[in-house]
Amino acid sequence: MKNNFLILAFLFFSISAFAQIKKAAVKDLAFMSGTWVQKSEWGDLEEFWSQPNGESMMSSFRCVKDGKALFYEFVVIELEEGLPVMKMRHFNRGSIAWEEKEKPLFFPLVTLKGKLAVFEMKDKSVRLSYQLITENKLSVVLEEKDKNGQPKKDIFSFTRKLY
Numbered sequence: 001m002k003n004n005f006l007i008l009a010f011l012f013f014s015i016s017a018f019a020q021i022k023k024a025a026v027k028d029l030a031f032m033s034g035t036w037v038q039k040s041e042w043g044d045l046e047e048f049w050s051q052p053n054g055e056s057m058m059s060s061f062r063c064v065k066d067g068k069a070l071f072y073e074f075v076v077i078e079l080e081e082g083l084p085v086m087k088m089r090h091f092n093r094g095s096i097a098w099e100e101k102e103k104p105l106f107f108p109l110v111t112l113k114g115k116l117a118v119f120e121m122k123d124k125s126v127r128l129s130y131q132l133i134t135e136n137k138l139s140v141v142l143e144e145k146d147k148n149g150q151p152k153k154d155i156f157s158f159t160r161k162l163y
Contacts, residue, residue: 023082024112027052031115031132032059036158043070047140047158055079069093084109086119086128136160 032049039045043065050058061073072091077084086107090098099105107119107128115132129141140156 021083021109021112024084024109025052026055026057026077026079026084028112029057029077029084029109029117029130032057032117032130032138034138035161036138037161038156038158040156045156045158046161080108136162 030052033051034049036047036049037045043063045061045063047061048059055078057077059073059075059077061075063070063072070093072095073088074091075086075088077086079085086109088105088107092098105121105126107121107126109117110120110127111118116129117131118127118129120127125144127141127143129139129143131139131141133139136159138158138160140158142154142156144152146152
């Protein structure tokens with residue numbers, strides 16, 4: 001009897017842990033706001049997140065190496081059907097877009113627990129996690145498959161830029 005209870009409890013908590021969220025507000029993502037910087041093998045990284053406003057947030061990102069910007073990202077998070085959805089576009093120097101005009105990358109919010117937000121493409125090919133570790137430390141984890149189809153994880157440890 002005790003074993004049956006433990007099995008049922010395990011199943012209940014396992015299922016609920018993987019259940020997708022049904023509703024969230026953009027304001028719940030305010031912990032991401034700020035200007036975040038990191039030096040990495042890619043170069044000097046800088047990511048700015050606005051405060052939530054008008055059921056949206058926006059972000060700009062740039063990667064600078066050897067004194068030259070290599071690429072940029074522009075991101076908006078907008079509320080769609082009760083859930084925040086991240087919409088991302090990449091650009092080379094000269095503002096040359098990687099994605100087609102009508103096709104930004106879409107990442108619906110799939111997990112929101114305290115200061116952790118996880119966004120994932122519907123085909124599950126790419127996942128982005130944002131977690132505020134301390135007031136001045138933001139961890140961003142990019143999970144995707146490499147050119148050979150093998151799982152790849154890049155972890156970015158951003159520090160809040162204080163002016």
